[in-house]
Amino acid sequence: MSPSELKEFLDAKVEEYNSPKFIESDPIQIPHLFTQKEDIEIAAFLTSTIAWGNRKSIINNANKLMDMMGHTPYDFVINHSETDLEQLQPFVHRTFNGEDAIQFIKCLKHIYTKHNGLETLFALHAEPYSVQKSISEFKRTFFEIDHLQRTQKHVSDPLKNSAAKRINMYLRWMVRPNNTGVDLGIWKSITPAQLSCPLDVHSGNVARKLGLLTRKQNDAKALLELDTALRTLDPKDPVKYDFALFGLGVFEGF
Template sequence: MPGRSPVSAAPSPAVRELLEAKYQQFNRPDFITPDPVSIPHRFTKRQDIEIAGFFAAILAWGQRKTIINKCLELMELMSGTPYDFVRNHSASDLKSLMTFKHRTFNDTDLLYFIHFLQEHYQHYESLEDAFLPSGYARNPTVEAGLIHFHNYFCDSPYFPLRTRKHIATPARKSTCKRLNMFLRWMVRKDACGVDFGLWTRLSPAQLVCPCDVHVERVARHLGLIKRPVSDWSMALELTEVLRTLDPQDPVKYDFALFGLGVSLEV
């Protein structure tokens, strides 16, 4: 289980009923098209899904329509085959990436991401290994995995310091919203088909709820969060409350909180 944080009171029956209803409403295939998760859903090969999903999560900053368009642009720059591009690109292929920019994510960041992924896939079949620190079976926490991933990602003589801001870590008290969303996509699996469930060495029970502005706003309105600041401890607090509703799959309620935040002014 993730490290503990002070927990708000268990949700009232009315809040439980609302969250369950909204989870059922939003966790369905029609959620995919207007969401960044639609980017990895364009692929069938495991590694393509991982890479497309990783970029879609990292670039998930701003309006969803803009995020999707920028991700589609990036996939096109990678010839529509991200895994093949990562593994087999030439120096001339990289020149096409020099035009890419999304908010503060620029070509310097992108080139390092490509370098990191190429190095990783030369040694591993899956990106899941990047989130599994040594001895993870004895200490199976997402917190440890995210800290390990940050350190692993940055551990290169070619790492540009400016790129550090794009890979959050609990060690700096970040909520790690985008990486937690990526983990949800890769680890959760149910009959609804939104999340992929490709990774099996982490379990849905271990996941931490992605806390974007929509989720946080609704969670506070419903009394699920008491911590006044938005940080890693807040993400743990919310997840612990959601775990009282479903210990095996607490982050399924991300659908409910996010969906309510997008569709309602609360």
């Protein structure tokens, strides 16, 4: 395919998959349950954190976590008691367990009470065409309180060569406008132009088949290569192509 044919093909796939029907089988349905900004962003952050493995299992477990928090995630984060936290002990999704969930709630409270919330913190270190330094600084701040060492593995650091798929997906949810009813678009201090594609096995494989990516590992170097290619297709909203790459990989077995 020529560059113009590739863009036309991918733009059509974005249009196909960036639609409300996408939500039915995607974890993004969890933050869509809420209307208050803080509830949305906390529900989205916790859901994206456990977004690996079987998607049905991710959705079920994210719903369980919301149940355990009384479906008021922001109020739970800010006003929880020790007894409230103990209710999270039985939670488990793969290697993310109740201890990790409790630690996340404590870290989130610190972010809201000491750093003016998630959006402010991520926007603080955003660069003109990258949020990867933001993600690294976010992790450092998130764990600046006393914490379990084991829980650190559940927040990726792009400056340590991670593709940080789940946090890049979270930022897509928060930042991209809600023009089609899929992404939530509640953060205005970061623009879609600054975002990176959530790179995983599906999007990586499709990107390689389409000639958008040559690096074999799905790491930070591969993410930079893919981002650079996607920015040539649409510099203002490169991460929209996540819908095309993911859809082609998961739904079409491209």
